[in-house]
Amino acid sequence: MKASSLRTLLMACLLACAAPYVLAVECIVPAKPGGGMDATCKMLRKVLREEGGTGPVKLSYLPGGIGAVAWSSVVSQRRGGPDTLVTFSGGSLLNLAQGKYGKASVDDVRWVAGVGIDxxxxxxxxxxxxxxxxxxxxxxxxxxxxxxxxxxxxxxxxxxxxxxxxxxxxxxxxxxxxxxxxxxxxxxxxxxxxxxxxxxxxxxxxxxxxxxxxxxxxxxxxxxxxxxxxxxxxxxxxxxGYDVVWPIIRGFYMSPHVPEAEYRRWVEIFDKAMADPAFDRQRGASGLYPFAMTGKALTDYVAQTVAQYRKQSQELGLVR
CATH class of the missing domain: 3.40.190.10 (Periplasmic binding protein-like II)
Known part of the structure; x- marks a missing residue:
């Protein structure tokens, strides 16, 4: 091989090795297309495309049990990895509170980000x-x-x-x-x-x-x-004349088996994205209202909300 060809080959290798790692992201929608869960994943796709640093976001629909099928698949490791996010809503938290996900606990997954409220x-x-x-x-x-x-x-x-x-x-x-x-x-x-x-x-x-x-x-x-x-x-x-208020958080969680470093990486991605004014525009275009919380703060919020829902459900005689 000629020296010039060898230099060209080495340079190409160095450039490839130095290129940033581009993620292939999967966003699991635990419902059929067309609802709020679907819209949240589509918003994520637009935000990550604008932010850069990730590959295309694939939407995967996994309906069943109002989120129970997706939850079980991620917790059991049948689905989910370091670049798989699952969208959730206040309804998911209510189901947890009422035991509709079996013996599931808020500690069974990693809560990444709350990105808006409905x-x-x-x-x-x-x-x-x-x-x-x-x-x-x-x-x-x-x-x-x-x-x-x-x-x-x-x-x-x-x-x-x-x-x-x-x-x-x-x-x-x-x-x-x-x-x-x-x-x-x-x-x-x-x-x-x-x-x-x-x-x-x-x-x-x-x-x-x-x-x-x-x-x-x-x-x-x-x-x-x-x-x-x-x-x-x-x-x-x-x-x-009917005093009923019902806020609905929307956000993302990950498999509990994701390494801590990967979890922290995603928390940082959302922290950065939600600090950008462009995120507000995407959130508004998706019909959501301001709410931004990640990592431990979100995990604590979810735990408190599930406890509150469980108390309300007990008062209504829906759970023991």
Whole structure:
């Protein structure tokens, strides 16, 4: 081999060895496409693409048990590695509190980042006769069997609790309203559009883009005050006389088997990303509101929230 060719080969090798390690990231969505979980992973993909330093983000859908299948797969090491993130929501934490993930504990996974907060909402089709919560609840009280509510999960789920609390404020027992258990926000909106259900209990971020198309009318958001942006004209449940507030954190966790150094690396990635004003824009575009917490602070927050949910569920007779 000629000396010039050898030098060229060595230079190419040195450049390749010095190139930064580019990650291939997997984001697991523990639900079917179309809901808030899906939107959170898609937001991550956009943020990491803008931040650089990672490869393409692959979205993997792993529905089942409102997050239980994905949780079990990661904890058991059937899925997940140092570059696999799983999105979670407040509903995931509620399921943990109620024992719907079996004997799972908050310590079974590594909590990486809370990236935004969402709020519950109650919605109907755009051509529905009901224009506010009072009209809807009057219809349910008059003929409970005529109105079907679509929601993720079953009795005791986050979406069920939202509707049950509102119904309770109107003097309607939770067992009086009919509901259909669905798998994720995407299924709920599909069932609403198809006329299989007349009402859905879900998350505000999932409904925002449907408003622009005129397909959905949101009767109430379950926030302390009206939400900015596309939902600013939607009244809160409190405004309508039903004192129910339901915040929903959204974020990511990792396998418990991930090495400490890899976990810390991801915490630092999120700390850096969320300090960038561009992250606020992506979060807002995803229908989420400001919330940023990582590492130990998030782990403590999750533990406190799960304990609070468990106490509330015990008071409602949902768990022992």
């Amino acid at each position: 709020y519950g909402m109650i919605a109907v089709r755009g051509d529905s006769p009901w224009r506010n919560l009072r009209e809807l609840l009057q219809a349910i009280r008059k003929d409970p069997g005529k109105t079907t509510v679509g929601l993720s999960g079953t009795v005791g789920s986050q979406d069920w609790l939202k509707m049950a609390l509102i119904a309770g404020r109107a003097g309607i027992e939770s067992r009086q309203f009919r509901f259909v258990a669905l798998e994720g926000g995407g299924d709920s909106f599909a069932a609403l559009q198809a006329g299989h259900v007349q009402v859905i209990s879900g998350d505000a971020s999932e409904a925002a883009h449907f408003i622009a198309e005129g397909k959905v009318r949101i009767l109430a958001v379950l926030s302390e005050q009206r939400l900015p942006g596309p939902l600013q004209a939607v009244p809160t449940a409190r405004e309508q």
